[in-house]
Amino acid sequence: MAHMARPKATIEPSRLVSAFAAHGVTGITSDQLAELARVAKPTLYAHGHTKETLFLLAVEIEVERLLDRLYRAERLTRGRSARDRATGAAHAILNHGAVRPDGLRLIVRAAHERTVAGGDDATAAVSRVPDRLTVALRRDLSADGLDATLAPLLARALWGATLALAVGPTGENRPKRERIAGLAASLIPPPPSLPPKQWPPAT
Numbered sequence: 001m002a003h004m005a006r007p008k009a010t011i012e013p014s015r016l017v018s019a020f021a022a023h024g025v026t027g028i029t030s031d032q033l034a035e036l037a038r039v040a041k042p043t044l045y046a047h048g049h050t051k052e053t054l055f056l057l058a059v060e061i062e063v064e065r066l067l068d069r070l071y072r073a074e075r076l077t078r079g080r081s082a083r084d085r086a087t088g089a090a091h092a093i094l095n096h097g098a099v100r101p102d103g104l105r106l107i108v109r110a111a112h113e114r115t116v117a118g119g120d121d122a123t124a125a126v127s128r129v130p131d132r133l134t135v136a137l138r139r140d141l142s143a144d145g146l147d148a149t150l151a152p153l154l155a156r157a158l159w160g161a162t163l164a165l166a167v168g169p170t171g172e173n174r175p176k177r178e179r180i181a182g183l184a185a186s187l188i189p190p191p192p193s194l195p196p197k198q199w200p201p202a203t
Helices: 013-023 030-037 051-076 082-099 101-110 119-126 128-143 148-166 177-185
Strands: none
Touching (some): 013 030, 013 051, 013 101, 030 051, 051 082, 051 101, 051 119, 082 101, 082 128, 082 148, 119 128, 148 177
């Protein structure tokens, strides 16, 4: 007779991410969450945890992972234009969705889970991503001689467009990630052209 796997005494964050990505907070019971996380129900609520705080924990873990990708993209595109660097950021978000699809779905869900206890905290955690994009765009637009006060608006647009393009229906015909990243970053203005009097002399 086959034996069922014994529930673990510790929670694997990746299992929480997958469970909440699929169901959110309101769409899953404590018993279902314990089953999907493969832990005994009392383990879920050890150390004062609730279903809502576990949701927030999963969101914060995933946001940190995505921010790590964005910081790496910034290092790799140093010295490029604001649009090029925005393309790199969009590509990092898309790569995160490709490697951790449940993680990106959880981030999208958390951005809208405002009607449950802990939802505002989860929304605030997710907002760290467009906040980081804002900081980067303010710096890069200024370096390009463009209006840096547009950074918050453009960051929200870049974030929203990238998520909309990243999380589409299953089986949908989609271009490669490089193309999608370029489409999302096309919202960012290119560097201004030099006026004719500043053109380099002909040789």
